[in-house]
Amino acid sequence: MKRKNNLFRLLILISLTIGYLVISGFAKHKLESSTIDRISIDIERYHDKYLISKDEILKLSSLEEQKSRALGRKSINIKLLEELLDNQKTIEKSEIFFTLSGELHIQVKPRYPLLRVLSSSKNYYIDNHCIAFPLSPYFSAHVPVIDGAINDEILEKIVSVLQKSEGDDFFNHFFSGFFVSERHEITAFSSRYDEVIFIGKSEQLEEKLLRLKAFYRYIYPTLENKKIKTINLTFGKQVICEYEQ
Template identity: 25%
Template sequence: MKRVLPYILSCILLVYLIIVLTFVATKLGEVTCRGVRIAVKNTDVNMFVDEEDIMKAIKKGYGDITNKSIMAVNKDSLERILVKNPMIKSAQVYYSLDGYIHVSIKQREPVLRVMTGEGYYVDSDGKVMPLSSKFTSRVVVATGDISKKYACEKLAPFVMSLRDDSFLDAYIEQLIVRSNEDIVMIPKVGDFRIILGKVENSRERLDKLILFLKNGIAKKGWNHYKEVNLKFDNQVVCVRK
C-alpha cells in the first residue's frame, strides 16, 4: 500500500491540474482584452527598447486588440515576434483574468562596441547585435583589425574578464587590435598606451598592470610615460615621453 500511495496521489494531482487549467482556459476565452502591461527589464543600464516598441510589434502582428477576446493574441506567436527584434534577448507573455496581456522583456546586454565598418555591439552571449539610433551603451570600444569571429570568440570574453575586475572595469576605455592580434589598451586616466599582447592567458599580465598602476606609476606621475609594455616576463617595460 505504501508503494501505491505516491502513485495515487500523483494521479489525483494530475487530474486536479487538468481541471484547473481547463477552467482557466475556459474563463480566459470569455475575457475581453482591456490592454497590455509591459515590463522591460534592466532599463537602468540599457534603453534599446521601450513600451512603444513593444506595442508597435503587437499592433503590427494583431492590429488593435482592445475589446477583443484576450485569446485572440497567441502567446507563443507573440513571443516569437518580439524576439525577432535584435535588441531583445527574451520575451515572456501571459494572460490574466482581469483582462490584461502581460509582456516581460529582457534586453540583450552589450559588453563591447566594435568601431569597424558600420560598427556593431557584441553582447554577453558572444553574439553580434546592431548599433541603435535610440541609445548608445557605455561599454569598452574596440578599433583596429577586427573580424566578427575574433570579436565574438576572443575579444568579448576578454572584455568580460575586465568587467569582473572592478579596478580594470573602471580604468580601461578602449582597445586597439593590431593585425597580429596584439591588444593595445587605452586607459581613462593617464596619457599613455598599455601594450598587452594577445588576449590568451592574459590574467598574469593584467595583475602585473594593476600592481604597477597602484604602486609604480603613482610615484612617477600619470603623464610621465607614453607607453607601458606588459609583454615581457616578470617586468613592466615603460617608454618615457
C-alpha cells in the first residue's frame, strides 16, 4: 500500500513537471514571437537640459528605420544594442530591457561636461573621467574652458582640480577658464574676481590653489586697495600680487 502511494505521488510529480515545462515553453515561445508595442526612451538630464535627443538615440541604436513597423522581441539583441550605445562618445552608460506591458525601454546616461577644450583646431568637452566627447547641438554647457598648448598631464590635473572643486564651498564654480602657454605654464581666470591668476607649471598644483584660497579668504578682505591685476603663485609658499598702474 505504501509503495502504491509513493508511486502515485511520483506520477503526480512527473505530470506536474511536464505540465510546467509545456506551459513555460509555450509562454516563452509566445513571448519571443510577440511584437513590441512601443519604444520608450529615458535620458538623464544635465541641469534640466538634454545633451542628446531621443531621435538620436534611435538612430544610434539602429532602431530609427524600424520604429514604424512591428518588431518582434526575438529580433532584438539587447546586449548588442547596449554595446552599440555604450560605444558612442556622448554616452556613458545605457540599459535596455523589455517591460511586462510589451515595451522596449531604453535608459541612457550621457557624459556630463566638466571642461571645454577650445582652440582653433579642437573644440570638445571633457567629462570627469577625462574622456573627450563632442559638443551637443541641443545645449551649450556653462563649464570652464581651456585653451593653448594642452597636454594629457595638464588636462588630467585640471580635471582633478575641477572634480574636487565641486565639493568645495570656495572653489565650486570659481574657475571660468585656463590658458596653457607653449612652456606649459597655466594661467587661470575666475568667474568671481577680475584678477588674472598665474599658476605656472602644473607641479604642486593643489598646494598652489590652497594658497590662493587662503589669500582670498583671509588676506583679500583686509586689503584697502583691491585693484589687483595679477596674482602669482609660482614663488615658493608666497602669493605675489601685481597692482594696476
